[in-house]
Amino acid sequence: MHNQLILIVDDNPTNLKILSQTLTSAGFQLAIATNGEEALEEVMEELPELILLDVKMPKIDGFETCRRLKANPKAQDIPIIFMTALSETIDKVKGLSLGAVDYITKPFDEQDVLARVRVHLRLRAAQKQIIAQEKLASLGTITAGVAHELRNPLNFVINYAQSSIDSLNELFVNIQENPQLEPQKIINQLQEVIQDSQAVYEHGERASQIIESMMQLARSEPGEYQCINLNDLLPQALKLAYHSFRAKHLQFLMTIHTQFDSNLEPIEAIASDLHRAFINIIDNSCYALYLKFLEEQHGNTNFSPTLSLTTKNQESYIEIKIHDNGIGIQPDTIANVFTPFFTTKPPEQGMGLGLSLTHDIIVLQHGGSIQLDTKWKQYTEFTLTLPKIQQEN
Known part of the structure; x- marks a missing residue:
């Protein structure tokens, strides 16, 4: 736990002194900001492992600082603990609803501060390991x-x-x-x-x-946004996901239909992360098609596993549809498909993080949306949207 960087954001010199002594004596490295704007600049210079954020500050308060941090793809996963003298439940709820993980109350109790910091650093480390x-x-x-x-x-x-x-x-x-x-x-x-x-x-x-x-x-570095055309990225993900699945299930074949909008406009995105998101969805489609393929084999039907992939230019965004005529998703599990660790697959097929990470990549990281339409035993369709590059007037 030594040498982990913690950012303290507080405009009160006394609070800064107390927290600095407490945390440095426990072996942590510190960065200091006295207002929200300084905090945002500090985070861009070096990402801390955790942020202690005061609620009441000049310029922009702690709530607005938290909102901006959570809107930044590079900083959105950093745990934030609010520091407040406020006792009203509504303020604590507001902080947690903005994405903070905890709060500590002034005046500070040294052991309480250290305990909460260590707990959330351990949770963050575990989260990083699972994602890795x-x-x-x-x-x-x-x-x-x-x-x-x-x-x-x-x-x-x-x-x-x-x-x-x-x-x-x-x-x-x-x-x-x-x-x-x-x-x-x-x-x-x-x-x-x-x-x-x-x-x-x-x-x-x-x-x-x-x-x-x-x-x-x-060559696309983590966190590096590039101007990309989805018509180039999607076929790569499709081929890699399908061939990987076939390497494990040699008897499985599917028909692939693609309809890519030739006038598709570019988007600004992290190519490697979008690639991973598309592979996750296509891999799920292959699995659903394979389950139905095995089921239909015993029924002597003429089932033809089919995956369709389309892109379409919309006014302010790009629309991607990934449709399969596979086994579908049961009604009682639809609400949980994007929940971390939820899976209907056997343990060797993964931990149930694929669609959860896909949701975070599309929605939180790239400001898009993802919708699911499915009917048990018939089909599943994912509709994704990603914003176009805003044109300057």
Whole structure:
């Protein structure tokens, strides 16, 4: 717990002195701000692990400071503990409703302050660990998808390269055995080598494009917003999620329909995070289709697993629809699909954080929306919206 940075925001020198002595003696590093504006600047310079925030301050008060911090994607997950002399329940409720995790009351009790700080730092550490595990699971999905995507062109490269070697060896033997070999026969075999070499080049280029697309995602630093076109990002997520799923369920095949708006305008987003969100939804669709596929196998029906993906330009936002004709979601579980740790899948399929993280990425991080329409045994459709880049007048 040593060396964790805590930001104290208070305009009272006495309070700052008491809190500084208490926290530094416990091994914490401190940053100090005397008003809300300074606090916002401090957070942008270096993200603290926790913020102690006074309610009553000059310029902007603690409530407004908290609201702005929670609206900032880089700072929204930092635990905030309000400090207040107010005893009214309504003020405490207001602070918690704005996203604060706790409050401490003035005058400060040293042991109470340390206990609350340590509890919320431990909770934050546990949350980070769980999210990291979920991201590793998502990375596993991406890795499996990339491996599958690369396998096909590399198989072609190997086969055509072997064919070229065989043709050249055959030509070499023929010339050795018959130095007067007809030129036309030599030309025919060389043409075969040229064709095979061209195929090697084309499939090598395909593999290179796959690697480059993943490198572009890798170069997108966490928290780095970029101007992106969803028509480029969605097909990558679709291929990787589907091929990863098929790597685990070889007998599963589905029909894919895409309808991308050719006039789609760009958005400002964190590409790697959106990519992860799309993979989470598509992976869920594949799982729903697979469950129905297994169920329908025993009924001798003509079920055809189908996933549809569309994008559409709207006035102020981009609309994305992901529709499958899979097993659907049971009515009594619909309300919990975005709840952390809720899952109907077996334990080996994940911890139930995929759709919860997807909701946070789309709604909290990118200011969009996500809606669910589903009917048990028939279909599920996710409708996502993401705001366009605002044009300056």
